[in-house]
Amino acid sequence: MAIKIGDNLNYAGVKPDFVRQQYATFEEMAAVRDNTMPPIYLAYCLEDKNFYKYDKDNEVDPITGKFRLFQSGGGGGGTVDTAMSDTSTNAVQNKVIKAYVDEGDTAARAYADSKASQVEEMPEASAELADKIVQYVGETDTYTQGYFYKCAETDNDVYEWVNISVQSGGGGGGGDIDTQMSDTSTNAVQNRVIKAYVDGQVSSAITEVLNTNY
Numbered sequence: 663m664a665i666k667i668g669d670n671l672n673y674a675g676v677k678p679d680f681v682r683q684q685y686a687t688f689e690e691m692a693a694v695r696d697n698t699m700p701p702i703y704l705a706y707c708l709e710d711k712n713f714y715k716y717d718k719d720n721e722v723d724p725i726t727g728k729f730r731l732f733q734s735g736g737g738g739g740g741t742v743d744t745a746m747s748d749t750s751t752n753a754v755q756n757k758v759i760k761a762y763v764d765e766g767d768t769a770a771r772a773y774a775d776s777k778a779s780q781v782e783e784m785p786e787a788s789a790e791l792a793d794k795i796v797q798y799v800g801e802t803d804t805y806t807q808g809y810f811y812k813c814a815e816t817d818n819d820v821y822e823w824v825n826i827s828v829q830s831g832g833g834g835g836g837g838d839i840d841t842q843m844s845d846t847s848t849n850a851v852q853n854r855v856i857k858a859y860v861d862g863q864v865s866s867a868i869t870e871v872l873n874t875n876y
Contacts, residue, residue: 795813
């Protein structure tokens with residue numbers, strides 16, 4: 663039963679009017695349970711000094727729970743996500759987009775560097791280079807320019823650079839270098855293919871966010 667007050671309360675302290683109007687940390691905010699909140703609620707977080715809107719219909723965010731960053735004014739709703747999502751149609755914080763793109767770019771560059779380096783002189787095959795893939799761009803007759811080679815163990819403790827640019831005849835022997843991205847292939851991918859894919863995905867994602875939310 664609601665308590666009816668005949669006149670306004672004159673509270674002059676520094677605490678919020680209600681406990682749930684203010685949270686010290688994201689952890690406190692994320693711990694909120696549906697049965698203690700109205701369907702929609704606006705609260706303040708001291709950790710980053712921003713207002714957040716609680717919505718029972720939101721998916722649970724690993725950082726803010728069902729709260730989302732709230733920005734008043736301008737194009738519709740004002741809810742800004744603090745994590746990437748496969749389903750959300752909200753805008754996303756600048757720093758979240760940058761971190762997501764940087765992480766993907768770093769991973770792609772590291773993979774390309776470790777799996778498909780270009781060399782003018784082939785290093786000596788050894789156990790330390792096992793499964794390393796390089797593209798030969800030199801001019802000797804020993805290796806074919808532009809072809810990819812994998813350091814493979816051809817005998818016990820014997821390693822050689824094996825040409826893998828020519829598709830193997832079945833048997834799933836691996837070692838082929840894909841020339842396009844795939845949801846199923848476990849092969850390595852050409853450096854330029856990875857870069858083009860990452861660049862294209864980043865450009866499309868940023869364009870979509872800007873066109874949709876601003």
